[in-house]
Amino acid sequence: MTTLAFFEGEIVPIDQAKVCITNHTFNYGTGCFAGIRGYWNDSHQQLYVFRLFDHFERFLHSAKLMHSDIAYSNEQLQESTLALLRAENWTENVYIRPIAYKNKSFFQVWLHDAQDKVAIFSQPVGGYLRDDHGIKACVSSWRRVDDTTMPARGKINGTYVNSSLAKSDALLGGFDEALLLNQDGHLSEATAANFMIVRHGCLITPPVYANLLEGIVRKSLIELAAGIGIPVEERQIDRSELYFADEAFFCGTGVQMAAVSSIDHRTIGTGQKGPVARQLGDLFHSVLIGENPDFQHWLTPVYV
Numbered sequence: 001m002t003t004l005a006f007f008e009g010e011i012v013p014i015d016q017a018k019v020c021i022t023n024h025t026f027n028y029g030t031g032c033f034a035g036i037r038g039y040w041n042d043s044h045q046q047l048y049v050f051r052l053f054d055h056f057e058r059f060l061h062s063a064k065l066m067h068s069d070i071a072y073s074n075e076q077l078q079e080s081t082l083a084l085l086r087a088e089n090w091t092e093n094v095y096i097r098p099i100a101y102k103n104k105s106f107f108q109v110w111l112h113d114a115q116d117k118v119a120i121f122s123q124p125v126g127g128y129l130r131d132d133h134g135i136k137a138c139v140s141s142w143r144r145v146d147d148t149t150m151p152a153r154g155k156i157n158g159t160y161v162n163s164s165l166a167k168s169d170a171l172l173g174g175f176d177e178a179l180l181l182n183q184d185g186h187l188s189e190a191t192a193a194n195f196m197i198v199r200h201g202c203l204i205t206p207p208v209y210a211n212l213l214e215g216i217v218r219k220s221l222i223e224l225a226a227g228i229g230i231p232v233e234e235r236q237i238d239r240s241e242l243y244f245a246d247e248a249f250f251c252g253t254g255v256q257m258a259a260v261s262s263i264d265h266r267t268i269g270t271g272q273k274g275p276v277a278r279q280l281g282d283l284f285h286s287v288l289i290g291e292n293p294d295f296q297h298w299l300t301p302v303y304v
Helices: 024-028 052-065 074-088 157-172 216-227 275-288 293-298
Strands: 004-007 010-013 036-041 046-050 094-102 116-124 135-139 177-181 187-190 194-199 202-205 232-234 247-252 256-263 299-301
Touching: 004 074, 010 074, 024 094, 046 074, 052 074, 052 094, 052 216, 074 094, 074 116, 157 177, 187 194, 194 216, 202 216, 216 232, 216 247, 216 256, 216 275, 247 275, 256 275, 293 299
Parallel strands: 135 177, 135 256, 202 232
Antiparallel strands: 004 010, 004 116, 036 046, 036 094, 046 299, 094 116, 177 187, 194 202, 194 247, 247 256
16 A cells, blocks of 8 residues: 655655645646556565666656656656655555646646646556456547647656547447557557557567657567567558457556457457467566566666
8 A cells, every 4th residue: 555655855645745726737737757667576575666767768758848847867766766665665566656747826827937846656556457368459439649739759647638538438338448540540559558469470569650659668578579589560550450460469567568359349369368479478577577687777676
């Protein structure tokens, strides 16, 4: 259970980390955030945070998009996060949520000169989507926001209204997840995850210019796949090509990796996790829990 938060430059009880309802970000969605995972290794008695520097680098990039003047460097944000995790004394997998918000009153619509603040909290977490069976997905009628409308590369609070609309429609329609096309009609991503398919042994994923979030797990899986000889293509994917995939899966900090069994009521491959996703998933898991010495540089141990 979450008990603490980093708030106003200090670690305080979570119930003291409060903002006023006139807060700019509460009213307009003008904050940005990060989603980071820590993985507990019981044999090591260690909590490993995955790619902490990279997550805060993207966090600061998102803040820059929002004209946010963050008073912390990447290194300071990492130190504050580790101090919080140690204070919570987690001995299980955790999800970490930094958020940059504008503490100015809602009367000011513009973004600059808005008393930018940072808060961080963490909580125990399991999987985001169930992976004991394949995920039933659909192509949403909602299109992914275009980069000329809102900055798709940033984790901006308000942008996730787009994801929420698609997700609720999918769940109410009997599906587990939705896929969004961009304004050109090509695949972009899921509601809160990147997406990959496999065709003829090749791993295929939409390019970063398809209005998707530049996912850190996505980037990691591309590197891991290339390292074990799985060919990778970053290119546009049409809706109809989805149905011809031999395998498909979501990937991201929340979802980790989750196989897709069907899209729009069409079975993908065998309807089960395929061999490429299984091989890549096993490798990725060994990296996350600190059992792969080749990728220790991706992990930050909490307890030293």
